[in-house]
Amino acid sequence: MALVGALGLLTLWPLCQAASTPSASYPKPRLTAQPAAVVTPGINVTLRCHAPRPAWRFAFFRLGESVYVSSDLDEFFLEEVTLAQGGAYTCRYGLPDRGPSVWSQPSDVLELLVAEQLPRPSLVALPGPVVAPGATVSLRCAARVPGMSFALYRAGEADPVQYRDSAEPWADFPLAGAHAPGTYSCYYHTPHRPYVLSLRSEPLEVRAHADLHPPDYTFGNLVRLGLAGLVLAALCTLVTLHCRNARRALGQRPPGSWV
Numbered sequence: 012m013a014l015v016g017a018l019g020l021l022t023l024w025p026l027c028q029a030a031s032t033p034s035a036s037y038p039k040p041r042l043t044a045q046p047a048a049v050v051t052p053g054i055n056v057t058l059r060c061h062a063p064r065p066a067w068r069f070a071f072f073r074l075g076e077s078v079y080v081s082s083d084l085d086e087f088f089l090e091e092v093t094l095a096q097g098g099a100y101t102c103r104y105g106l107p108d109r110g111p112s113v114w115s116q117p118s119d120v121l122e123l124l125v126a127e128q129l130p131r132p133s134l135v136a137l138p139g140p141v142v143a144p145g146a147t148v149s150l151r152c153a154a155r156v157p158g159m160s161f162a163l164y165r166a167g168e169a170d171p172v173q174y175r176d177s178a179e180p181w182a183d184f185p186l187a188g189a190h191a192p193g194t195y196s197c198y199y200h201t202p203h204r205p206y207v208l209s210l211r212s213e214p215l216e217v218r219a220h221a222d223l224h225p226p227d228y229t230f231g232n233l234v235r236l237g238l239a240g241l242v243l244a245a246l247c248t249l250v251t252l253h254c255r256n257a258r259r260a261l262g263q264r265p266p267g268s269w270v
């Protein structure tokens with residue numbers, strides 16, 4: 012066992028050099044996870060390092076740690092993965108050179124997310140939660156992981172009102188303003204088996220435009236009442252003046268002269 016470890020360290024020695032002088036002529040490999048990069052604990056996960064050319068050795072790393080494993084296989088098998096094995100992984104491939112072996116640039120980071128349940132998404136209305144009947148409102152369900160399937164629910168309905176896959180870490184659900192008012196929530200899950208589900212978002216209430224700023228409405232009514240009052244007062248004044256003038260005119264005329 013110790014011998015294997017020592018041999019492993021020997022083969023890895025050039026990696027230290029590679030880290031300080033990455034070789035531009037050996038383009039970075041691509042690191043993938045099967046069956047998925049987001050899994051529940053207990054799933055068998057295989058990390059595969061895809062080299063752009065035939066390679067001699069492969070090394071897998073986990074960020075924040077030194078070398079994880081090095082072998083002549085392009086696969087790294089995580090049997091029945093645990094929560095603790097989640098994290099950011101990279102890989103390199105090695106080629107024998109004239110002198111010591113040369114290691115490629117590291118791959119892009121692969122985030123392996125091992126979780127019983129995925130974090131709660133956020134649900135927001137764009138441009139806002141108050142919608143006019145003729146307008147459209149878009150409900151955005153946002154997660155922290157890309158490539159998920161998203162479902163939008165409306166309170167009181169068992170089935171999702173809309174459902175979609177997204178390459179982005181969010182999904183937009185457009186709703187016609189006339190039918191939009193209601194209370195919504197959303198969640199997301201991995202698009203394929205083995206499924207990992209998220210918690211439900213907090214509820215979001217979408218209101219019709221008429222409900223907008225009830226205090227403004229009261230204020231508007233007060234202004235209208237006030238104006239009506241002013242008009243009424245003005246009319247009364249006019250009528251009073253007219254009656255007084257008429258009476259005065261009547262008093263100045265001799266009886267019967269106006270027939």
Ligand SMILES: *[C@@H]1O[C@H](CO)[C@@H](O)[C@H](O)[C@H]1NC(C)=O
Pocket residue numbers: 053054055090091
């Ligand atoms: C994981 O792999 C091991 C060894 O290949 C196998 O015995 C086991 O049944 C697998 N477990 C699952 C959940 O697929």
